[in-house]
Amino acid sequence: MTVGREVTVAVIEESTFGVVPGAPSGERLYFVSEDVKPNTDRVTDPTLSGRRGQPKSVADRRTTGGSMVQTLSAPDLAKMFKGLIGAPTTHRPVKTTSSIPGVTPLRANSAAAAGTGTLTYTTAGTTLAWTGPGGTIGVAVNVGAGGVFTLTSGTTPDTITVRVVAGKLVAANASDATITVGAGTSLLFAIGAALSAGFIFERDRSAGIAGANRYLRRHGCTFAKAALQMGATGIPQINWEIPAGSSSQAAAALDATLDDFGHNAFSNANDLDIYLDGVAATIITAAAWNWDNDVDTDRVVIGGGGNRLDLPFGSAMLSGKLSALFAQGAVDVLNQATAETEVWLRHVYQRGTGDGTAGNEAIIFDVPRVLFRETAEAVSGPKGQTVDLDWWTHYPDTGSADLEATVEIRSARTSV
Numbered sequence: 001m002t003v004g005r006e007v008t009v010a011v012i013e014e015s016t017f018g019v020v021p022g023a024p025s026g027e028r029l030y031f032v033s034e035d036v037k038p039n040t041d042r043v044t045d046p047t048l049s050g051r052r053g054q055p056k057s058v059a060d061r062r063t064t065g066g067s068m069v070q071t072l073s074a075p076d077l078a079k080m081f082k083g084l085i086g087a088p089t090t091h092r093p094v095k096t097t098s099s100i101p102g103v104t105p106l107r108a109n110s111a112a113a114a115g116t117g118t119l120t121y122t123t124a125g126t127t128l129a130w131t132g133p134g135g136t137i138g139v140a141v142n143v144g145a146g147g148v149f150t151l152t153s154g155t156t157p158d159t160i161t162v163r164v165v166a167g168k169l170v171a172a173n174a175s176d177a178t179i180t181v182g183a184g185t186s187l188l189f190a191i192g193a194a195l196s197a198g199f200i201f202e203r204d205r206s207a208g209i210a211g212a213n214r215y216l217r218r219h220g221c222t223f224a225k226a227a228l229q230m231g232a233t234g235i236p237q238i239n240w241e242i243p244a245g246s247s248s249q250a251a252a253a254l255d256a257t258l259d260d261f262g263h264n265a266f267s268n269a270n271d272l273d274i275y276l277d278g279v280a281a282t283i284i285t286a287a288a289w290n291w292d293n294d295v296d297t298d299r300v301v302i303g304g305g306g307n308r309l310d311l312p313f314g315s316a317m318l319s320g321k322l323s324a325l326f327a328q329g330a331v332d333v334l335n336q337a338t339a340e341t342e343v344w345l346r347h348v349y350q351r352g353t354g355d356g357t358a359g360n361e362a363i364i365f366d367v368p369r370v371l372f373r374e375t376a377e378a379v380s381g382p383k384g385q386t387v388d389l390d391w392w393t394h395y396p397d398t399g400s401a402d403l404e405a406t407v408e409i410r411s412a413r414t415s416v
Contacts, residue, residue, distance in 0.1 A: 184356015220245025
């Protein structure tokens with residue numbers, strides 16, 4: 001008999017869909033549950049024979065897939081987000097808040113020096129300028145229209161990217177000399193990056209299973225959906241929906257020495273902050289973030305043995321929900337929903353300083369261009385009222401930009 005705690009799951013990236021790479025390199029996954037498995041339909045010949053029984057059934061379509069649940073942690077989920085969104089770009093982490101109203105630091109360039117710099121806002125011309133650690137002030141940029149801006153320091157190659165919410169800017173000069181550029185790494189996952197061909201999930205059923213059945217492999221695994229649930233307490237969990245192309249069993253592992261990045265789950269009560277248009281929301285009781293890649297799972301062809309030929313991605317669709325105490329902040333959101341006003345939503349899980357060094361990891365879910373569903377609160381009795389705020393995001397109305405939502409992992413891990 002085997003037990004669940006004895007099971008190990010490895011993920012191995014493929015270079016060709018459904019094909020074991022020449023030099024498999026895997027990493028250990030930490031998980032709550034894993035249910036990605038093969039299921040083979042059986043069909044029976046309907047021919048009548050004058051007998052009461054049925055003819056022998058035959059194997060038909062093979063649909064491999066299922067779900068995996070993990071607790072939210074950095075950096076060990078980096079491979080999973082690569083599968084969901086695409087390969088990341090590398091940056092330096094920066095402090096996630098600023099004392100300048102309407103201005104939020106996002107990230108620095110990967111060559112930036114670690115240390116503390118200064119953002120300077122000037123009302124004349126509504127400009128913002130950056131002084132990198134140990135440098136001088138750079139060229140001021142007009143940020144009056146709001147949006148995302150990259151500012152360059154004066155005497156170093158340092159740049160910082162910030163988001164400005166125009167409606168939050170104030171009519172007074174301001175500066176913030178506490179903008180820290182972290183020594184760790186920011187892996188930024190964004191739409192438009194190269195997508196992996198597929199992944200192998202290899203389950204080691206433990207030494208209790210001998211022979212050719214010890215390792216269950218799922219080939220051509222694709223990340224169709226991800227659902228993250230957040231609350232006021234507890235450990236956040238993310239549920240991955242993973243269809244696959246085929247499956248096999250083996251006596252030996254593809255990689256006997258897995259990379260292991262460790263695991264240290266975030267806490268909803270201690271590590272999570274939610275921001276609306278760059279301002280901390282203090283009335284949220286629960287939240288959800290749901291990513292859907294619209295994967296085409298109906299790819300069974302003649303001669304394919306009932307397995308899927310491939311699993312191409314469709315549109316990336318992102319939606320979610322905020323549950324809130326019914327207070328002025330919720331009314332403001334409801335008014336924005338009625339007016340179809342776009343809102344910038346940010347979920348920040350941060351341990352310590354969030355600068356990406358050991359013990360200071362962060363995962364940030366950044367969702368610009370959110371539209372909330374118009375609704376109203378329900379009065380269900382004499383106690384406190386709550387309201388559910390469903391939201392969706394979209395790409396810009398003009399230009400060629402894609403969906404701008406991102407996931408950022410800040411840790412000591414430099415690549416994935």
